[in-house]
Structures are given as C-alpha cells and as structure tokens.
Amino acid sequence: MVRGGGNRPLIIDIHGHYTTAPAAHQSYRDAQLARLEDPSLPAPAPAAISDDAIRESVEHNQLKVLRERGGDFMLFSPKASGMEHHVADPAIARDWARACNDLVARVVSLFPERFAAVCQLPQTPGGGVGDAVAELRRCVTGAGFVGCNLNPDPSGGHWTSPPLTDPSWYPLYEALCELDVPAMIHVSSSCNPATHTLGAHYLNADTSVFMQLMRGDLFTRFPGLRFVIPHGGGAVPYHWGRYRGLAMRMGLPDPAEALLGNVWFDTCVYHQDGIDLLTRVVPVANLLFASEMLGAVRGADPATGVAWDDTKQYVCAAGLAADDLRQVLEGNARRVYPRLDALLTAQGR
C-alpha cells in the first residue's frame, strides 16, 4: 500500500487500546479470577475467538473512527484498565498478559496496514521484572510488537513500587534498549476509591513519573531508553515552569534539556486550549500524535460538535508549521518506534 495524496503525512495514532475485545476474552479473565478464589476450579484456557468476531469488534469501533477522522495507522495495545496488575499472582499475570497480547497480535494480523502491536507486561505488586522481560522478548522478537506499556504502579493506586529510577527496574530497561523499543508509561485500574482511574490515577501517574525521572539520572545510564508519557504528560506541560523552577531549587538540570532526549508526550488532551499549550511548551520533536480512542471519553463537545477525543482536529488547528505538524503526525513516531518505521517501510509507506 502506497501512501495516497502525494506528500501528505501518514497520520499515526500511537495510543489506541483494544477496549472492545469480544466478551469471551473477559469471561476468560473472570474464570482466572474465580480460580484464584477457589483453586479447585479447572484452569481456564484463553477464549477461542473467531477471526470474524475480532474483525467485527474493531471494524465498527477503532477502525471506523480512525477512517472517519482521516487517520492512517494506530499503535494498538490491550485495554489499559484491564491489565489489572494489582492481582498479585505471577502465573495469572503471565497468562493474562499473554492472552491479551495474543489477541492484539491477531487484530494486527487481520489489519496489518492499519495497526501495529504494543504489548502489556505481566507485572505484579512487589514482583520482579523477570516475567515482564520474558513477555516483552516474546512479543517483540516473536510477534513483531513495536513497543510496550509499562506500569509504574502495579498496586493500582497505592504506589507501593519504587520509582522508575530504582535499579530493580534496570533489567527491563536493558531489554528495551537491546530490542530498541520504547515503553509508554501507563497505569491500569485504580483500586483506590480516592483516585478515579480515568479522572485521576492515569494523569497522576504521568505527573509522578516525570518527577521521578527528573530526580534520577536514568538516561545517563541508559541513553537509548525511550519513554512515552501519555495523556499529554499529565499535569507536566501545564506546570512546565514549576518543573523548571523546582529543578533550579533542587540543583537539578533543567528538564527541558535533561529529559527531552528520552521522553516524549502524546497528544491525548481533549480540548483545543490544552493542545495549544502542549504544542507551545513542549518542543515539536517531543510530541507524538495520539487520541486513545476508544478510551476515557465518549461523545462530542456540545458547544463545538467536535468529538472530545478527535485530537487530530486540535493538533491540526494548533498553528504548527507544516513540517512540524508532519513530525507530530508521523516523523516522531517513526523515530521513537524504529520497529514501526521498519514495518511501514516494508509496506512501502
């Protein structure tokens, strides 16, 4: 498939989740959790789901919206809130991650010109990263995945893990660097009634991790490590001066210089003023187009008729120069995800 329309950029949405998987997949999860409560139950097997069922689950949802909005391609990962890393059993985490990733791989195999896969890692509260490394290797080297989602808080809102700068995470970073894939920082459901999953926990995680990175020197040790902070970076770009001023107070290097060789923000910010701020504050080279549809929000702003998560409209209206816009929509994604670039190049795109 060759890109149409001459010189227009390929529009790559780097943040989509399989929030619409067939119900049988959730039934498998339910059976896993039931057996955790009652070990006398039989070990469940991942759901047998037909290609048609998978096609249907995507064609009328993410793919339909992608087409309607003029998008070309989406990085697709398992439903983030469904990762449920707070379930502490390592075998269940391994089986669940494998089943979720295998399902995403099937979506990709059915629509290879529309999707590339990003994997869920089998994490648990207090668990090591060995299982995560193994699943990452399986997905990337065995099944063509181009990235992963890394949960900085497997406890689900209690924040019992050490910061991402802690050496306990290093084996995962070594694998990410070796495989040359980035990690998107993405928590899962909140188990904490004080912090709503979509309205607090996701954004708080983005904010917390940026500050963790600011205080460490992870990228000196891992210069090839690449993190994508989703949801427009949580609170960070809005408080850009706070972070720069904090760095000054704490004797740390300016984050605008120290972190932006290794950290990118996506554009999942659901109104024009937010995207305007993001594109003004963060260098264009550090922005990755994304919508997270079908994700946190549904529907359209009654005042404008624009769907909340139609971030392409906001990004295109942010006043970026044409070359800059091309970087945000396509170029940066191909640079941050070299395995995506290879896939697209092999498709002649």
Add this chain to the structure above:
Amino acid sequence: MVRGGGNRPLIIDIHGHYTTAPAAHQSYRDAQLARLEDPSLPAPAPAAISDDAIRESVEHNQLKVLRERGGDFMLFSPKASGMEHHVADPAIARDWARACNDLVARVVSLFPERFAAVCQLPQTPGGGVGDAVAELRRCVTGAGFVGCNLNPDPSGGHWTSPPLTDPSWYPLYEALCELDVPAMIHVSSSCNPATHTLGAHYLNADTSVFMQLMRGDLFTRFPGLRFVIPHGGGAVPYHWGRYRGLAMRMGLPDPAEALLGNVWFDTCVYHQDGIDLLTRVVPVANLLFASEMLGAVRGADPATGVAWDDTKQYVCAAGLAADDLRQVLEGNARRVYPRLDALLTAQGR
C-alpha cells in the same frame, strides 16, 4: 489604611505559607516527634519566640517579596509540607496545629495590614474530624482566621482516606458553612518515594479531589461549602475537555456547570503559557490570584528574568479585561473569603 493610587485593585495573594518560621518552632516539632519515640522524654512546650524574631522571619522574606512585586495583602497559613498529618497521634496533631496556627496569628497581629490567617487542621490518617472542627472554631471565632487548609490525604501519599464526598467529612463541612469560611485543599509532605511532595503529590491531590467532587453531589447537600483548589487546579484545567467528556460518558453533569458555584482555582502556575490556559478555560469568577511564595520554586527563568512564582506578571499579561483582572486580583477573594472582606473593610480598604 486607605488604598492608594485611586482605583487600582487591591492585590490579594490568597496562598502564602509561613515557610520561614524561626528555627525554634521546628525544634519544638522535633521534640514532639522524639517524645513519640521515647515517651519518657518530657512533654515539650511550643517555642518561646520573640516578636522581633517573627518580624525578621517575615520582613526579609514573604513581606519583602510581596512589596517588591507590588502586592498588597496575603492569606498566610502554616507551612504545608510541615503539617505532617501522617503522624498518627491525635494529641500531637492537636498540639502541633495549635502551635503552628498561634504562630501565624502572631504574624498577622504584627502585620495586620499585610496578612490574614488561614489555619492548619489537626488531621491524622484514619482519624475523625472532631479535632479539626474544634481547632477550626478556635481559630475562626477566637482568633480572626478567615479560612483553613484541608488535607484530603492525611496519610501523606498513600491515600488511605475516603474521598472528600464521604459522609465522614460532613461534620467539618457543617462547621465551614456555619462559620462561612472556605477550605483550601492542600496535602502535606509525601511519605511515598514514588510521589515527590512538590513535583507530584501536591498536583496529584488537586487533580484527584476535583474528580472526587465531580462524582459526588456534595454541593447539593452543602450549597454554601467553598473549596479552593490550589496550584492552578493540578492537571484539571489542562485536561478540561477530558473532565467534560468523562462527565458525559459517566452520565454526570458538566463540571463547568455543576462545580463552579463552589470550587475555585488559584493562579499558582509558574509560566505564562500555563496562566494563559487557566484564564482561558476557567471562568474569571472562579480564579483567585496567588503565588505560594515562598513555596515550591525559587529563582527566575533564565530566559526571561521573571521569577518563577511571580504569578502577578503572568496574570497581568494574560489579556484579561480590566474588570476581570480586578476580580481575579481582589473581588473574587473578598467574595470567597467573606471574613477577609470584613477585615479589609474594617481597615477602610
């Protein structure tokens, strides 16, 4: 004292902390904590601090900066990170809050034309609000305080308390309504290594609480309750579309209509782009001028020479109409803090 310069607004900074209290105050705190470890130690008494020492601690710090920047008045509360509500002993919490508040009251008594007092509440993880109500009453009715700081997470980063919409908080809200004082939502130090106090925990708390309020109907039950969410509302205004879209998805009323009769945001956002977003997204009637100096950041942006927390410069450059600017700098504060208005009116201002 009559306002000078004819018709210019009084510039009221509603968010200042006594971060510069004389060292003897911290020694009292240290002795409290030492006795918690070793009950055989004598019960310490609050530090004996002279008027001169208090004058000096403020004159060369907050008061100096206030004057230099052309500010007129500041709402002054104890150092937020020093509240340390995670220390679970209720008697220690009561004694510490009282000592902190008494010291702030002395600052006000020395500079009544520059400061009015906002109190710390004696909260503990898992504790009831009875002590908080008692201290609030003592401060407001006995010592002329005009507001309080309410910590939604006394645990200090573990978020073990129920959301602010939980009925366990109601007795405090009844007292706030009866006394007609607002509460600023303000956490204290983070005890969680994953969430830095100034770079994550403060902002996350602002964000979390807004979502808590969105999901409840607290202001139907307490129509006179007023909350100030500091630090520009955490991540909320930057993600205004996300909140409106979430509300739509969840079948909740639009927060722009449901919450803004009872919730205000301060202007502690330390760069022009952030303030521009805040003033564009949030109605002028819901903005309260504040700097939080001397607070999270120190120094100036090397690119502009503007001190990070000189938020007056950003607010004045945000393109607000003169009447709107007057509301942000003065009018809204007098409306949200009626006891402040009474104090100023009594001073002929």
